Amino acid sequence: MNKEQLLARRAVAADVVDAPRRFGPWQSEGLGRRASNPWSRRLGLGLGLIVLLVGCTVPAPTVRQGLDYGFRTPEQTFRSWRTAVQGDLLVEEYKTLSKGWRAKNGGASLFAYSEARDTVLEKYPQLRWLLYRAKEPEVVARGERMVLLQSRVPGPLWFSDHWLVVRVVRQGYWDLWVDSDPYQPTYGKQVDDIVDSQNLYYSEKSGTPLLYGIVEVKPKAASWPDDVSLLEVGWEWKIDDFQIVDAPLDAGDMPPGM
Secondary structure, eight states, rough: EEEOHHHHHHHHHHHHHHHHHOOOOOHHHHHHHTTHHHHHHHHHHHHHHHHHHTTTOOOOOOHHHHHHHOOSHHHHHHHHHHHHHHHTTTHHHOOOOOOOOHTTTTTHHHHHHHHHHHHHHHHHHHHHHHHHOOOEEEEEEEEETEEEEEEEOOSSTOOEEEEEEEEEEEEEEEEETTTTTTTTTBBBBBSSSSTTTSSSEEEEETOOOOOEEEOOOOOOOOOTTTEEEEEEEEEEEEHHHHHHHOOOOOOOOTTOHH
């Protein structure tokens, strides 16, 4: 072996000894080559994007969520609204909204709401995802027949949290179901105050305290009142407004515009 061959072998041996130091104590030479490969970086970025998109998908509501649908408390109304929006259930969404919200946002009827809803989703395109991620709401403020709720929405991965602020109002309603009209079994409607509208009436004239539920009906049919399967008068809580904010509200605070 001549002198040039000996020097070449020594150079190769030095490269082998120095290789782990070039790629770090926890990396192999092969891993170092893959890390420097632009296609490997793109693949890793693509997989990360897929994970993020999967994390942002909204599943259908559960059976338990459906069974909890109702408007007896502000918190239940919030959960019902979340269930309806999460499931993309137009009729159930419409039922969660107050008389005032419908008047302000062009949703006086179910058909009108189907168009007004598009405007809402254009303003808040991530509303379904935000409601799905929202935690159980807490009461921030109370007023006369009004409760302000806020719910923390955890941000995905490295994104910051948001807060969903919802104003829920107490309003009256009456409902009448008639078996003889299968195409429109309910004639119920919302009213601001069931006492002022005299849908709920209290009297002691007979000597016994009585509470009456009084509703407007269509012209009397031959079989009335035998066909009446439900007469209902009461109070319920409905969604009146909402905002998405970057920081939580302190107790008693009201966000601008609400």
